[in-house]
Amino acid sequence: MAISPEKVLHDYLIKSSLKLTTAESCTGGLISHRITDIPGSSEYFVGGFVAYSYEAKVALLGVSWETLNTKGAVSRETVLEMAHGAMHALNADIALSVSGIAGPGGGTPQKPVGFTWIGLVTQKGEWARNFIWDGDREQNKRYSCDAALQLVLDYLEGKLT
Numbered sequence: 001m002a003i004s005p006e007k008v009l010h011d012y013l014i015k016s017s018l019k020l021t022t023a024e025s026c027t028g029g030l031i032s033h034r035i036t037d038i039p040g041s042s043e044y045f046v047g048g049f050v051a052y053s054y055e056a057k058v059a060l061l062g063v064s065w066e067t068l069n070t071k072g073a074v075s076r077e078t079v080l081e082m083a084h085g086a087m088h089a090l091n092a093d094i095a096l097s098v099s100g101i102a103g104p105g106g107g108t109p110q111k112p113v114g115f116t117w118i119g120l121v122t123q124k125g126e127w128a129r130n131f132i133w134d135g136d137r138e139q140n141k142r143y144s145c146d147a148a149l150q151l152v153l154d155y156l157e158g159k160l161t
């Protein structure tokens with residue numbers, strides 16, 4: 001049986017003493033849920049935000065109205081602002097963010113259902129990845145969660161440049 005990404009993440013973060021926070025939109029707290037399913041996660045997971053609306057992204061995470069109005073909630077710029085806001089708010093070393101269109105509605109030709117951005121911010125830099133999932137709402141949320149956890153693992157394993 002394969003080891004879950006959240007368990008691998010747990011082992012890395014325990015050894016490194018780094019603190020992690022999340023800023024979630026389309027996943028609705030699923031990333032935080034999976035992280036906290038691992039016993040001992042309080043050693044490195046300082047907390048997270050579920051900022052679903054524009055207002056919550058602005059109030060909780062400091063995302064700018066200009067970014068939301070010009071780039072949209074599902075954009076590279078927004079997920080990086082979300083991550084920076086979470087990192088600053090909770091004084092974390094690593095901030096992970098996600099915003100996407102889980103479906104079944106809400107898609108456009110430019111941003112179809114499944115369109116998702118995942119952001120990662122650390123003291124060493126910032127990264128963002130874009131995906132277009134092809135599942136139903138539940139699957140798209142799960143795919144986004146898996147990809148987000150993998151992005152943190154890629155960072156901890158030195159795979160991001």
